Amino acid sequence: MDWLFKFPQIDPDSLLAVKRLTDGSLRALTRNYGDAIENFFYPLQQVLIFFEDVMTGAPWPLVILVLAVIAWFAAHRWSVVSAVAGTLIAIGLIGLWNDAMKTISLVFTATIFSIAIGIPLGILMNRYKRVGRVMQSVLDVMQTMPPFVYLIPVVMLLGIGRVPGFIAVVIYAIPPIIRLTDLGIRLVDKEVLEAADAYGCSRSQKLWKVQIPLAMPTIMAGINQTIMMALGMVVIASMIGVQGLGLNVLQAIANQYFTQGIFNGFAIVGIAIIFDRISQAYGDRLQKHRGATHD
Protein backbone atom coordinates (compact mmCIF):
# COMPACT_ATOMS: atom_id res chain seq x y z
CA MET A 1 0.00 0.00 0.00
CA ASP A 2 3.02 2.21 0.16
CA TRP A 3 2.58 3.41 -3.43
CA LEU A 4 -0.78 5.01 -2.49
CA PHE A 5 0.87 7.45 -0.13
CA LYS A 6 3.96 8.19 -2.09
CA PHE A 7 3.33 9.74 -5.50
CA PRO A 8 5.06 7.72 -8.21
CA GLN A 9 7.33 10.54 -9.30
CA ILE A 10 9.81 10.39 -12.12
CA ASP A 11 13.15 8.98 -11.08
CA PRO A 12 15.01 11.80 -9.23
CA ASP A 13 18.15 11.18 -11.19
CA SER A 14 16.37 11.81 -14.49
CA LEU A 15 14.79 14.98 -13.13
CA LEU A 16 18.15 16.15 -11.97
CA ALA A 17 19.56 15.46 -15.41
CA VAL A 18 16.83 17.55 -17.03
CA LYS A 19 17.46 20.43 -14.66
CA ARG A 20 21.21 20.22 -15.22
CA LEU A 21 20.78 20.12 -18.95
CA THR A 22 18.45 23.13 -19.11
CA ASP A 23 20.35 25.30 -16.69
CA GLY A 24 23.62 24.20 -18.18
CA SER A 25 22.66 25.09 -21.71
CA LEU A 26 21.26 28.43 -20.59
CA ARG A 27 24.56 29.12 -18.88
CA ALA A 28 26.49 28.00 -21.92
CA LEU A 29 24.35 30.27 -24.03
CA THR A 30 25.21 33.20 -21.78
CA ARG A 31 28.88 32.32 -21.78
CA ASN A 32 29.12 31.94 -25.55
CA TYR A 33 26.71 34.61 -26.72
CA GLY A 34 26.70 36.96 -23.76
CA ASP A 35 28.45 39.70 -25.70
CA ALA A 36 26.25 39.24 -28.74
CA ILE A 37 23.14 39.47 -26.60
CA GLU A 38 24.42 42.52 -24.84
CA ASN A 39 25.28 44.16 -28.15
CA PHE A 40 21.86 43.36 -29.43
CA PHE A 41 20.28 45.20 -26.54
CA TYR A 42 22.78 48.03 -26.57
CA PRO A 43 20.58 50.40 -28.60
CA LEU A 44 17.70 49.73 -26.22
CA GLN A 45 19.94 50.54 -23.31
CA GLN A 46 20.94 53.81 -24.95
CA VAL A 47 17.30 54.74 -25.47
CA LEU A 48 16.51 54.00 -21.83
CA ILE A 49 19.46 56.04 -20.64
CA PHE A 50 18.52 58.87 -22.97
CA PHE A 51 14.97 59.11 -21.65
CA GLU A 52 16.15 58.90 -18.08
CA ASP A 53 18.69 61.66 -18.69
CA VAL A 54 16.06 63.83 -20.30
CA MET A 55 13.63 63.38 -17.43
CA THR A 56 16.15 63.81 -14.62
CA GLY A 57 18.19 66.45 -16.40
CA ALA A 58 15.40 68.78 -17.41
CA PRO A 59 14.53 71.73 -15.15
CA TRP A 60 11.62 70.74 -12.93
CA PRO A 61 9.30 73.62 -13.94
CA LEU A 62 9.67 72.56 -17.56
CA VAL A 63 8.77 68.95 -16.76
CA ILE A 64 5.67 70.06 -14.89
CA LEU A 65 4.72 72.39 -17.73
CA VAL A 66 5.15 69.75 -20.43
CA LEU A 67 3.15 67.14 -18.53
CA ALA A 68 0.44 69.73 -17.82
CA VAL A 69 0.23 70.60 -21.51
CA ILE A 70 0.00 66.91 -22.43
CA ALA A 71 -2.77 66.55 -19.85
CA TRP A 72 -4.61 69.48 -21.38
CA PHE A 73 -4.41 68.09 -24.91
CA ALA A 74 -5.53 64.65 -23.78
CA ALA A 75 -8.37 65.72 -21.53
CA HIS A 76 -9.37 69.29 -22.37
CA ARG A 77 -10.24 69.69 -18.71
CA TRP A 78 -8.60 71.95 -16.13
CA SER A 79 -9.34 69.52 -13.33
CA VAL A 80 -7.09 66.92 -14.93
CA VAL A 81 -4.34 69.47 -15.58
CA SER A 82 -4.35 70.68 -11.99
CA ALA A 83 -4.42 67.11 -10.62
CA VAL A 84 -1.32 66.30 -12.69
CA ALA A 85 0.58 69.45 -11.70
CA GLY A 86 -0.43 69.11 -8.04
CA THR A 87 0.71 65.52 -7.82
CA LEU A 88 4.09 66.33 -9.35
CA ILE A 89 4.63 69.22 -6.96
CA ALA A 90 3.74 67.02 -3.97
CA ILE A 91 6.23 64.38 -5.11
CA GLY A 92 8.91 67.03 -5.44
CA LEU A 93 8.17 68.47 -2.02
CA ILE A 94 8.79 65.15 -0.26
CA GLY A 95 12.18 64.93 -1.90
CA LEU A 96 11.47 62.21 -4.43
CA TRP A 97 11.68 64.23 -7.62
CA ASN A 98 14.70 62.48 -9.11
CA ASP A 99 13.54 58.98 -8.29
CA ALA A 100 10.07 59.77 -9.58
CA MET A 101 11.54 60.99 -12.89
CA LYS A 102 13.46 57.73 -13.24
CA THR A 103 10.32 55.73 -12.61
CA ILE A 104 8.24 57.86 -14.98
CA SER A 105 10.82 57.47 -17.73
CA LEU A 106 10.91 53.69 -17.27
CA VAL A 107 7.13 53.36 -17.24
CA PHE A 108 6.82 55.70 -20.19
CA THR A 109 9.33 53.86 -22.37
CA ALA A 110 7.93 50.48 -21.34
CA THR A 111 4.44 51.65 -22.28
CA ILE A 112 5.50 53.05 -25.64
CA PHE A 113 7.33 49.82 -26.36
CA SER A 114 4.37 47.71 -25.27
CA ILE A 115 2.03 49.71 -27.49
CA ALA A 116 4.40 49.50 -30.45
CA ILE A 117 4.60 45.71 -30.14
CA GLY A 118 1.24 44.97 -28.56
CA ILE A 119 -1.08 46.63 -31.06
CA PRO A 120 0.42 44.87 -34.11
CA LEU A 121 0.35 41.58 -32.18
CA GLY A 122 -3.29 42.19 -31.29
CA ILE A 123 -4.07 42.84 -34.95
CA LEU A 124 -2.26 39.64 -35.99
CA MET A 125 -4.05 37.71 -33.29
CA ASN A 126 -7.35 38.95 -34.65
CA ARG A 127 -6.58 38.31 -38.28
CA TYR A 128 -5.07 34.83 -38.06
CA LYS A 129 -7.24 32.67 -35.87
CA ARG A 130 -4.62 29.99 -35.39
CA VAL A 131 -1.97 32.49 -34.33
CA GLY A 132 -4.65 33.90 -32.07
CA ARG A 133 -5.24 30.62 -30.26
CA VAL A 134 -1.53 30.05 -29.68
CA MET A 135 -1.05 33.63 -28.51
CA GLN A 136 -4.01 33.31 -26.18
CA SER A 137 -2.29 30.48 -24.30
CA VAL A 138 1.03 32.30 -24.25
CA LEU A 139 -0.69 35.35 -22.78
CA ASP A 140 -2.44 33.21 -20.19
CA VAL A 141 0.92 31.86 -19.06
CA MET A 142 2.50 35.32 -19.08
CA GLN A 143 -0.27 36.69 -16.92
CA THR A 144 -0.28 33.91 -14.32
CA MET A 145 3.42 33.08 -14.15
CA PRO A 146 4.96 34.77 -11.09
CA PRO A 147 7.29 37.49 -12.41
CA PHE A 148 10.15 36.18 -10.26
CA VAL A 149 10.26 33.08 -12.41
CA TYR A 150 10.91 34.81 -15.69
CA LEU A 151 13.29 37.19 -13.99
CA ILE A 152 15.67 34.24 -13.61
CA PRO A 153 16.47 33.65 -17.30
CA VAL A 154 16.38 37.37 -18.00
CA VAL A 155 18.99 37.97 -15.32
CA MET A 156 21.02 34.95 -16.42
CA LEU A 157 21.17 36.26 -19.96
CA LEU A 158 21.48 39.96 -19.35
CA GLY A 159 22.70 40.37 -15.81
CA ILE A 160 21.47 43.17 -13.62
CA GLY A 161 20.56 46.61 -14.86
CA ARG A 162 18.14 48.75 -16.78
CA VAL A 163 17.61 46.50 -19.78
CA PRO A 164 16.61 43.31 -17.92
CA GLY A 165 14.38 45.41 -15.68
CA PHE A 166 12.78 46.99 -18.69
CA ILE A 167 12.22 43.60 -20.33
CA ALA A 168 10.65 42.22 -17.18
CA VAL A 169 8.30 45.21 -17.01
CA VAL A 170 7.30 44.83 -20.66
CA ILE A 171 6.65 41.09 -20.31
CA TYR A 172 4.45 41.81 -17.33
CA ALA A 173 2.63 44.78 -18.83
CA ILE A 174 2.08 43.83 -22.46
CA PRO A 175 -0.74 41.24 -22.26
CA PRO A 176 -3.66 43.69 -21.73
CA ILE A 177 -2.83 45.81 -24.75
CA ILE A 178 -2.60 42.72 -26.97
CA ARG A 179 -5.82 41.23 -25.67
CA LEU A 180 -7.81 44.43 -25.79
CA THR A 181 -6.65 45.28 -29.31
CA ASP A 182 -7.90 41.90 -30.44
CA LEU A 183 -11.12 42.27 -28.46
CA GLY A 184 -11.74 45.79 -29.72
CA ILE A 185 -11.41 44.70 -33.34
CA ARG A 186 -13.67 41.71 -32.70
CA LEU A 187 -16.36 43.93 -31.22
CA VAL A 188 -16.65 46.19 -34.27
CA ASP A 189 -20.24 46.19 -35.55
CA LYS A 190 -20.71 43.56 -38.26
CA GLU A 191 -22.92 45.80 -40.35
CA VAL A 192 -20.29 48.54 -40.42
CA LEU A 193 -17.72 45.99 -41.59
CA GLU A 194 -20.17 44.90 -44.25
CA ALA A 195 -20.48 48.52 -45.34
CA ALA A 196 -16.70 48.76 -45.59
CA ASP A 197 -16.68 45.68 -47.83
CA ALA A 198 -19.63 46.90 -49.86
CA TYR A 199 -17.80 50.13 -50.66
CA GLY A 200 -14.79 48.18 -51.83
CA CYS A 201 -12.30 48.68 -48.99
CA SER A 202 -9.03 46.84 -49.29
CA ARG A 203 -7.88 44.95 -46.22
CA SER A 204 -5.66 47.76 -45.04
CA GLN A 205 -8.28 50.43 -45.71
CA LYS A 206 -10.72 48.41 -43.67
CA LEU A 207 -8.20 48.04 -40.88
CA TRP A 208 -7.10 51.67 -40.67
CA LYS A 209 -10.30 53.47 -41.61
CA VAL A 210 -12.82 51.25 -39.85
CA GLN A 211 -11.54 48.57 -37.48
CA ILE A 212 -8.82 50.44 -35.60
CA PRO A 213 -10.78 53.67 -35.15
CA LEU A 214 -13.84 51.79 -33.94
CA ALA A 215 -11.70 49.64 -31.65
CA MET A 216 -9.86 52.69 -30.29
CA PRO A 217 -11.83 53.11 -27.05
CA THR A 218 -11.14 49.46 -26.17
CA ILE A 219 -7.50 49.81 -27.19
CA MET A 220 -7.23 52.88 -24.95
CA ALA A 221 -8.56 50.83 -22.05
CA GLY A 222 -5.81 48.32 -22.83
CA ILE A 223 -3.16 51.04 -22.84
CA ASN A 224 -4.44 52.27 -19.51
CA GLN A 225 -4.19 48.78 -18.02
CA THR A 226 -0.73 48.31 -19.49
CA ILE A 227 0.48 51.50 -17.82
CA MET A 228 -0.94 50.43 -14.48
CA MET A 229 0.69 47.00 -14.72
CA ALA A 230 4.03 48.58 -15.64
CA LEU A 231 3.85 50.78 -12.56
CA GLY A 232 2.92 47.79 -10.44
CA MET A 233 6.10 46.11 -11.59
CA VAL A 234 8.59 48.84 -10.61
CA VAL A 235 9.25 47.42 -7.14
CA ILE A 236 9.96 43.95 -8.45
CA ALA A 237 12.05 45.38 -11.28
CA SER A 238 14.16 47.25 -8.73
CA MET A 239 15.34 43.86 -7.48
CA ILE A 240 17.26 43.47 -10.73
CA GLY A 241 18.81 46.84 -10.82
CA VAL A 242 16.16 49.34 -11.88
CA GLN A 243 16.54 52.61 -10.04
CA GLY A 244 13.82 54.96 -8.91
CA LEU A 245 10.96 54.82 -6.47
CA GLY A 246 10.83 51.02 -6.56
CA LEU A 247 14.36 50.75 -5.24
CA ASN A 248 13.51 53.02 -2.33
CA VAL A 249 10.56 50.80 -1.45
CA LEU A 250 12.83 47.78 -1.61
CA GLN A 251 15.31 49.41 0.78
CA ALA A 252 12.47 50.40 3.06
CA ILE A 253 11.33 46.80 3.24
CA ALA A 254 14.84 45.52 3.92
CA ASN A 255 15.53 48.07 6.64
CA GLN A 256 12.00 48.46 8.00
CA TYR A 257 11.84 52.19 7.22
CA PHE A 258 8.08 52.60 7.37
CA THR A 259 7.94 56.30 6.45
CA GLN A 260 10.25 55.90 3.49
CA GLY A 261 8.03 53.08 2.29
CA ILE A 262 4.88 55.16 2.67
CA PHE A 263 6.35 58.22 0.90
CA ASN A 264 7.62 56.24 -2.04
CA GLY A 265 4.46 54.18 -2.14
CA PHE A 266 2.38 57.35 -2.36
CA ALA A 267 4.66 58.74 -5.04
CA ILE A 268 4.02 55.60 -7.11
CA VAL A 269 0.29 56.00 -6.53
CA GLY A 270 0.62 59.64 -7.57
CA ILE A 271 2.31 58.70 -10.83
CA ALA A 272 -0.35 56.08 -11.42
CA ILE A 273 -3.00 58.76 -11.00
CA ILE A 274 -1.23 61.04 -13.47
CA PHE A 275 -0.99 58.37 -16.16
CA ASP A 276 -4.47 57.08 -15.44
CA ARG A 277 -6.19 60.47 -15.59
CA ILE A 278 -4.46 61.42 -18.81
CA SER A 279 -5.13 58.16 -20.62
CA GLN A 280 -8.70 57.81 -19.29
CA ALA A 281 -9.61 61.33 -20.24
CA TYR A 282 -8.22 60.79 -23.70
CA GLY A 283 -10.20 57.56 -24.04
CA ASP A 284 -13.36 59.32 -22.91
CA ARG A 285 -12.89 61.99 -25.50
CA LEU A 286 -12.60 59.32 -28.16
CA GLN A 287 -15.86 57.85 -26.89
CA LYS A 288 -17.70 61.13 -27.11
CA HIS A 289 -19.27 60.69 -30.50
CA ARG A 290 -20.05 57.03 -30.22
CA GLY A 291 -23.29 57.38 -28.35
CA ALA A 292 -21.80 55.83 -25.21
CA THR A 293 -21.55 59.14 -23.41
CA HIS A 294 -23.08 62.51 -24.06
CA ASP A 295 -21.88 65.78 -22.69
Add this chain to the structure above:
Amino acid sequence: MTKSDTTIEIRDLYKIFGATPAKFVGAVKSGMSKAELGKDHGHILGLNNINISMPAGKIQVVMGLSGSGKSTLIRHINRLIEPTSGSIMIDGRNILEMPPLELRDFRRQHTAMVFQRFALLPHRTVIDNVTFGLEIRGVEKAKARESGMRWIERVGLQGFENRYPSELSGGMQQRVGLARALSNDASILLMDEAYSALDPLIRTDMQSMLLDLQAELKKTIVFITHDLDEALRLGDKIVILRDGSIIQQGNSQDILLNPADDYIQRFIKDVNRGRFLKVEAVMEALPATGLGSLPSVKSGTTLEVAAKELTASPHDSAIVADAAGKPLGLISLRQITAALSSAVEASAP
Protein backbone atom coordinates in the same frame (compact mmCIF):
# COMPACT_ATOMS: atom_id res chain seq x y z
CA MET B 1 -27.01 62.43 -64.90
CA THR B 2 -28.19 59.84 -67.40
CA LYS B 3 -30.37 56.83 -66.93
CA SER B 4 -28.58 53.74 -65.80
CA ASP B 5 -28.57 51.10 -68.52
CA THR B 6 -27.32 48.44 -66.17
CA THR B 7 -29.50 45.38 -65.94
CA ILE B 8 -28.96 42.62 -63.42
CA GLU B 9 -29.56 39.11 -64.71
CA ILE B 10 -29.74 36.49 -62.00
CA ARG B 11 -29.68 32.94 -63.34
CA ASP B 12 -30.16 29.62 -61.51
CA LEU B 13 -28.83 31.01 -58.27
CA TYR B 14 -28.56 28.64 -55.30
CA LYS B 15 -27.17 29.34 -51.87
CA ILE B 16 -26.83 26.69 -49.20
CA PHE B 17 -25.42 27.63 -45.78
CA GLY B 18 -23.48 24.97 -43.93
CA ALA B 19 -20.25 23.02 -43.80
CA THR B 20 -20.38 21.28 -47.18
CA PRO B 21 -22.88 23.08 -49.40
CA ALA B 22 -21.49 21.64 -52.63
CA LYS B 23 -22.54 18.17 -51.53
CA PHE B 24 -26.20 19.11 -51.43
CA VAL B 25 -26.65 21.43 -54.36
CA GLY B 26 -27.48 18.51 -56.64
CA ALA B 27 -30.12 17.22 -54.30
CA VAL B 28 -31.64 20.69 -53.94
CA LYS B 29 -31.71 21.12 -57.70
CA SER B 30 -33.66 17.91 -58.01
CA GLY B 31 -36.19 19.05 -55.48
CA MET B 32 -35.04 18.59 -51.88
CA SER B 33 -36.99 21.02 -49.70
CA LYS B 34 -35.62 23.57 -47.23
CA ALA B 35 -37.16 21.62 -44.35
CA GLU B 36 -35.62 18.32 -45.43
CA LEU B 37 -32.20 19.84 -46.03
CA GLY B 38 -32.31 21.48 -42.61
CA LYS B 39 -33.67 18.55 -40.62
CA ASP B 40 -31.81 15.65 -42.19
CA HIS B 41 -28.55 17.28 -43.21
CA GLY B 42 -28.07 20.32 -40.98
CA HIS B 43 -27.70 22.75 -43.88
CA ILE B 44 -29.84 25.83 -44.48
CA LEU B 45 -31.29 26.51 -47.88
CA GLY B 46 -30.80 30.25 -48.33
CA LEU B 47 -31.74 30.66 -52.00
CA ASN B 48 -33.37 28.11 -54.23
CA ASN B 49 -33.27 28.44 -58.01
CA ILE B 50 -33.52 32.22 -58.27
CA ASN B 51 -34.06 33.69 -61.72
CA ILE B 52 -34.70 37.42 -61.99
CA SER B 53 -34.11 39.99 -64.69
CA MET B 54 -33.82 43.30 -62.93
CA PRO B 55 -34.64 46.11 -65.34
CA ALA B 56 -32.25 49.01 -65.97
CA GLY B 57 -33.10 52.33 -64.39
CA LYS B 58 -36.02 50.92 -62.40
CA ILE B 59 -36.76 49.99 -58.83
CA GLN B 60 -36.80 46.23 -58.32
CA VAL B 61 -38.40 45.34 -55.01
CA VAL B 62 -37.69 42.04 -53.30
CA MET B 63 -40.27 41.19 -50.69
CA GLY B 64 -40.75 38.37 -48.23
CA LEU B 65 -41.15 37.58 -44.57
CA SER B 66 -38.26 37.35 -42.15
CA GLY B 67 -35.89 34.55 -43.07
CA SER B 68 -37.14 34.25 -46.64
CA GLY B 69 -33.68 35.03 -48.05
CA LYS B 70 -33.97 38.70 -49.03
CA SER B 71 -30.70 39.81 -47.44
CA THR B 72 -28.97 36.74 -48.79
CA LEU B 73 -30.16 37.59 -52.29
CA ILE B 74 -29.15 41.25 -52.28
CA ARG B 75 -25.73 40.37 -50.85
CA HIS B 76 -25.05 38.19 -53.84
CA ILE B 77 -25.34 41.17 -56.15
CA ASN B 78 -22.17 42.73 -54.70
CA ARG B 79 -21.00 39.33 -53.51
CA LEU B 80 -20.84 40.04 -49.83
CA ILE B 81 -22.05 36.44 -49.76
CA GLU B 82 -20.47 33.74 -51.91
CA PRO B 83 -22.90 31.73 -54.04
CA THR B 84 -23.18 27.96 -54.06
CA SER B 85 -24.06 27.89 -57.75
CA GLY B 86 -25.49 30.11 -60.47
CA SER B 87 -24.60 33.36 -62.17
CA ILE B 88 -25.31 37.07 -61.92
CA MET B 89 -24.59 38.99 -65.09
CA ILE B 90 -24.08 42.75 -64.84
CA ASP B 91 -22.83 44.67 -67.88
CA GLY B 92 -21.78 41.42 -69.50
CA ARG B 93 -19.74 40.23 -66.53
CA ASN B 94 -20.52 37.38 -64.18
CA ILE B 95 -20.15 38.90 -60.73
CA LEU B 96 -19.98 35.50 -59.13
CA GLU B 97 -16.79 34.58 -60.98
CA MET B 98 -14.87 37.82 -60.64
CA PRO B 99 -11.37 37.58 -59.17
CA PRO B 100 -10.98 39.47 -55.88
CA LEU B 101 -9.34 42.65 -57.17
CA GLU B 102 -11.80 43.04 -59.99
CA LEU B 103 -14.64 42.47 -57.53
CA ARG B 104 -13.28 45.19 -55.27
CA ASP B 105 -13.13 47.54 -58.20
CA PHE B 106 -16.65 46.59 -59.23
CA ARG B 107 -17.90 47.39 -55.75
CA ARG B 108 -16.11 50.73 -55.77
CA GLN B 109 -17.34 51.82 -59.19
CA HIS B 110 -20.68 50.19 -59.82
CA THR B 111 -22.54 49.51 -56.61
CA ALA B 112 -23.51 51.40 -53.48
CA MET B 113 -25.42 50.00 -50.54
CA VAL B 114 -27.77 51.34 -47.90
CA PHE B 115 -28.19 49.34 -44.69
CA GLN B 116 -31.07 48.66 -42.35
CA ARG B 117 -29.23 49.88 -39.27
CA PHE B 118 -27.45 52.62 -41.25
CA ALA B 119 -23.92 51.25 -40.69
CA LEU B 120 -22.39 54.72 -40.47
CA LEU B 121 -18.92 55.28 -39.07
CA PRO B 122 -19.47 56.76 -35.61
CA HIS B 123 -16.06 58.43 -35.43
CA ARG B 124 -16.63 60.40 -38.62
CA THR B 125 -18.71 63.47 -39.23
CA VAL B 126 -21.62 63.47 -41.66
CA ILE B 127 -19.53 64.83 -44.52
CA ASP B 128 -16.73 62.34 -43.85
CA ASN B 129 -19.26 59.52 -43.83
CA VAL B 130 -20.81 60.71 -47.07
CA THR B 131 -17.45 60.88 -48.83
CA PHE B 132 -16.32 57.49 -47.50
CA GLY B 133 -16.87 55.65 -50.79
CA LEU B 134 -15.02 58.36 -52.74
CA GLU B 135 -12.15 58.29 -50.28
CA ILE B 136 -11.85 54.53 -50.68
CA ARG B 137 -11.68 55.01 -54.44
CA GLY B 138 -8.91 57.53 -54.00
CA VAL B 139 -10.86 60.57 -55.22
CA GLU B 140 -9.10 63.80 -54.37
CA LYS B 141 -10.25 65.23 -51.06
CA ALA B 142 -11.50 68.61 -52.24
CA LYS B 143 -13.42 67.04 -55.09
CA ALA B 144 -14.95 64.39 -52.83
CA ARG B 145 -15.99 67.07 -50.39
CA GLU B 146 -17.65 69.13 -53.06
CA SER B 147 -19.65 66.21 -54.35
CA GLY B 148 -20.43 65.11 -50.79
CA MET B 149 -21.83 68.54 -49.95
CA ARG B 150 -24.07 68.42 -53.01
CA TRP B 151 -25.61 65.16 -51.88
CA ILE B 152 -25.93 66.30 -48.29
CA GLU B 153 -27.98 69.20 -49.58
CA ARG B 154 -29.94 66.95 -51.89
CA VAL B 155 -31.09 64.77 -48.98
CA GLY B 156 -31.91 67.82 -46.89
CA LEU B 157 -29.07 67.73 -44.37
CA GLN B 158 -27.34 71.03 -45.11
CA GLY B 159 -26.02 72.54 -41.90
CA PHE B 160 -25.43 69.11 -40.38
CA GLU B 161 -22.29 68.21 -42.29
CA ASN B 162 -20.01 68.60 -39.28
CA ARG B 163 -22.20 66.72 -36.85
CA TYR B 164 -21.56 63.15 -35.77
CA PRO B 165 -24.06 60.36 -36.51
CA SER B 166 -24.86 59.93 -32.81
CA GLU B 167 -26.18 63.49 -32.78
CA LEU B 168 -28.77 62.74 -35.47
CA SER B 169 -32.18 61.04 -35.40
CA GLY B 170 -32.69 57.71 -37.14
CA GLY B 171 -34.32 59.33 -40.16
CA MET B 172 -31.46 61.77 -40.52
CA GLN B 173 -28.89 59.02 -40.12
CA GLN B 174 -30.47 57.10 -42.94
CA ARG B 175 -30.34 60.24 -45.08
CA VAL B 176 -26.60 60.20 -44.44
CA GLY B 177 -26.58 56.55 -45.48
CA LEU B 178 -28.43 57.45 -48.66
CA ALA B 179 -26.15 60.41 -49.40
CA ARG B 180 -23.12 58.16 -48.91
CA ALA B 181 -24.55 55.73 -51.43
CA LEU B 182 -25.55 58.40 -53.95
CA SER B 183 -22.26 60.27 -53.83
CA ASN B 184 -20.59 57.10 -54.98
CA ASP B 185 -22.25 57.74 -58.34
CA ALA B 186 -22.77 54.03 -58.91
CA SER B 187 -25.29 52.72 -61.41
CA ILE B 188 -26.61 50.13 -58.97
CA LEU B 189 -28.11 51.04 -55.62
CA LEU B 190 -28.71 48.21 -53.16
CA MET B 191 -31.07 48.94 -50.29
CA ASP B 192 -31.55 46.21 -47.69
CA GLU B 193 -34.62 47.11 -45.61
CA ALA B 194 -33.23 50.63 -45.68
CA TYR B 195 -36.39 52.07 -44.16
CA SER B 196 -37.49 49.27 -41.85
CA ALA B 197 -35.95 50.85 -38.77
CA LEU B 198 -37.75 54.17 -39.25
CA ASP B 199 -41.06 55.49 -37.87
CA PRO B 200 -44.00 55.22 -40.28
CA LEU B 201 -44.19 58.96 -41.02
CA ILE B 202 -40.45 59.37 -41.58
CA ARG B 203 -40.57 56.25 -43.65
CA THR B 204 -43.19 57.69 -45.99
CA ASP B 205 -41.06 60.84 -46.34
CA MET B 206 -38.02 58.79 -47.19
CA GLN B 207 -40.01 56.80 -49.77
CA SER B 208 -41.14 60.03 -51.42
CA MET B 209 -37.58 61.31 -51.42
CA LEU B 210 -36.37 58.12 -53.06
CA LEU B 211 -39.06 58.36 -55.75
CA ASP B 212 -38.15 62.01 -56.41
CA LEU B 213 -34.48 61.19 -56.64
CA GLN B 214 -35.17 58.21 -58.84
CA ALA B 215 -37.29 60.28 -61.25
CA GLU B 216 -34.14 62.28 -61.84
CA LEU B 217 -31.34 59.74 -61.43
CA LYS B 218 -32.91 56.61 -62.91
CA LYS B 219 -30.54 54.20 -61.23
CA THR B 220 -30.99 50.47 -61.14
CA ILE B 221 -32.26 50.07 -57.60
CA VAL B 222 -32.76 46.84 -55.68
CA PHE B 223 -34.97 47.55 -52.72
CA ILE B 224 -35.62 44.98 -50.02
CA THR B 225 -38.65 45.22 -47.77
CA HIS B 226 -41.03 43.06 -45.82
CA ASP B 227 -43.72 45.70 -46.08
CA LEU B 228 -46.24 45.31 -48.90
CA ASP B 229 -47.30 48.96 -48.93
CA GLU B 230 -43.68 49.98 -49.38
CA ALA B 231 -43.21 47.37 -52.10
CA LEU B 232 -46.28 48.50 -54.03
CA ARG B 233 -45.41 52.15 -53.68
CA LEU B 234 -41.79 51.89 -54.78
CA GLY B 235 -41.58 48.82 -56.97
CA ASP B 236 -41.57 49.03 -60.73
CA LYS B 237 -41.12 45.29 -60.45
CA ILE B 238 -41.70 43.10 -57.44
CA VAL B 239 -40.37 39.68 -56.56
CA ILE B 240 -41.85 37.76 -53.66
CA LEU B 241 -39.69 35.22 -51.86
CA ARG B 242 -40.57 32.46 -49.44
CA ASP B 243 -38.11 29.99 -47.93
CA GLY B 244 -35.52 31.05 -50.49
CA SER B 245 -37.73 30.47 -53.52
CA ILE B 246 -39.50 32.92 -55.79
CA ILE B 247 -43.27 32.67 -55.40
CA GLN B 248 -44.25 35.41 -57.79
CA GLN B 249 -42.75 38.13 -59.95
CA GLY B 250 -44.49 41.01 -61.66
CA ASN B 251 -45.56 44.61 -61.23
CA SER B 252 -47.88 45.80 -58.50
CA GLN B 253 -50.98 45.24 -60.64
CA ASP B 254 -50.06 41.60 -61.34
CA ILE B 255 -49.51 40.91 -57.68
CA LEU B 256 -52.73 42.57 -56.55
CA LEU B 257 -54.93 41.19 -59.29
CA ASN B 258 -53.40 37.74 -59.79
CA PRO B 259 -51.83 36.58 -56.55
CA ALA B 260 -50.01 33.34 -57.25
CA ASP B 261 -51.03 31.50 -54.10
CA ASP B 262 -52.46 31.68 -50.59
CA TYR B 263 -49.22 33.04 -49.17
CA ILE B 264 -49.42 36.12 -51.37
CA GLN B 265 -53.18 36.27 -50.91
CA ARG B 266 -52.58 36.65 -47.18
CA PHE B 267 -49.98 39.29 -47.85
CA ILE B 268 -52.26 41.47 -49.95
CA LYS B 269 -55.43 40.92 -47.92
CA ASP B 270 -55.15 44.07 -45.84
CA VAL B 271 -53.62 46.42 -48.34
CA ASN B 272 -55.50 49.50 -49.57
CA ARG B 273 -56.08 48.33 -53.11
CA GLY B 274 -57.58 51.63 -54.29
CA ARG B 275 -54.33 53.39 -53.66
CA PHE B 276 -52.22 51.02 -55.74
CA LEU B 277 -54.45 49.57 -58.49
CA LYS B 278 -54.45 51.59 -61.69
CA VAL B 279 -57.40 52.12 -64.00
CA GLU B 280 -55.77 50.50 -67.00
CA ALA B 281 -55.37 47.26 -65.07
CA VAL B 282 -59.11 46.81 -64.55
CA MET B 283 -60.64 48.68 -67.53
CA GLU B 284 -62.59 46.89 -70.26
CA ALA B 285 -62.22 47.20 -74.00
CA LEU B 286 -63.70 50.24 -75.71
CA PRO B 287 -67.17 49.62 -77.16
CA ALA B 288 -67.34 50.16 -80.92
CA THR B 289 -69.69 53.11 -80.64
CA GLY B 290 -71.49 55.41 -78.28
CA LEU B 291 -68.69 56.96 -76.27
CA GLY B 292 -70.57 60.24 -76.48
CA SER B 293 -69.81 62.75 -73.79
CA LEU B 294 -68.16 60.43 -71.22
CA PRO B 295 -65.49 62.05 -69.07
CA SER B 296 -61.93 60.75 -69.35
CA VAL B 297 -59.26 59.75 -66.85
CA LYS B 298 -55.55 59.41 -67.55
CA SER B 299 -53.99 55.96 -67.53
CA GLY B 300 -51.94 55.55 -64.40
CA THR B 301 -54.69 57.06 -62.27
CA THR B 302 -55.33 54.99 -59.17
CA LEU B 303 -58.77 53.51 -58.58
CA GLU B 304 -59.13 55.65 -55.47
CA VAL B 305 -58.78 58.85 -57.49
CA ALA B 306 -60.87 57.57 -60.42
CA ALA B 307 -63.71 56.56 -58.09
CA LYS B 308 -63.72 60.01 -56.54
CA GLU B 309 -63.86 61.70 -59.95
CA LEU B 310 -66.63 59.44 -61.20
CA THR B 311 -68.67 59.88 -58.05
CA ALA B 312 -68.49 63.63 -58.52
CA SER B 313 -69.55 63.42 -62.18
CA PRO B 314 -73.08 62.62 -63.49
CA HIS B 315 -71.77 59.56 -65.38
CA ASP B 316 -70.83 56.21 -63.95
CA SER B 317 -68.16 55.33 -66.49
CA ALA B 318 -65.19 57.12 -67.96
CA ILE B 319 -62.77 56.72 -70.86
CA VAL B 320 -59.23 55.76 -69.93
CA ALA B 321 -56.84 57.74 -72.10
CA ASP B 322 -53.07 57.73 -72.42
CA ALA B 323 -50.89 60.79 -71.96
CA ALA B 324 -51.51 61.89 -75.55
CA GLY B 325 -55.29 61.65 -75.04
CA LYS B 326 -55.77 58.50 -77.10
CA PRO B 327 -58.62 56.38 -75.64
CA LEU B 328 -57.49 52.99 -74.33
CA GLY B 329 -60.53 51.54 -72.62
CA LEU B 330 -63.55 52.10 -70.48
CA ILE B 331 -63.80 52.05 -66.74
CA SER B 332 -67.01 52.01 -64.68
CA LEU B 333 -67.78 52.50 -61.02
CA ARG B 334 -69.03 48.92 -60.89
CA GLN B 335 -65.67 47.61 -62.09
CA ILE B 336 -63.86 49.77 -59.62
CA THR B 337 -65.96 48.52 -56.74
CA ALA B 338 -65.46 44.94 -57.84
CA ALA B 339 -61.69 45.37 -58.09
CA LEU B 340 -61.53 47.02 -54.71
CA SER B 341 -63.74 44.58 -52.86
CA SER B 342 -61.70 41.40 -53.12
CA ALA B 343 -58.78 39.85 -54.80
CA VAL B 344 -60.75 36.75 -55.71
CA GLU B 345 -63.42 38.65 -57.61
CA ALA B 346 -60.93 40.90 -59.27
CA SER B 347 -58.85 38.05 -60.55
CA ALA B 348 -61.88 36.36 -62.14
CA PRO B 349 -62.12 37.09 -65.86
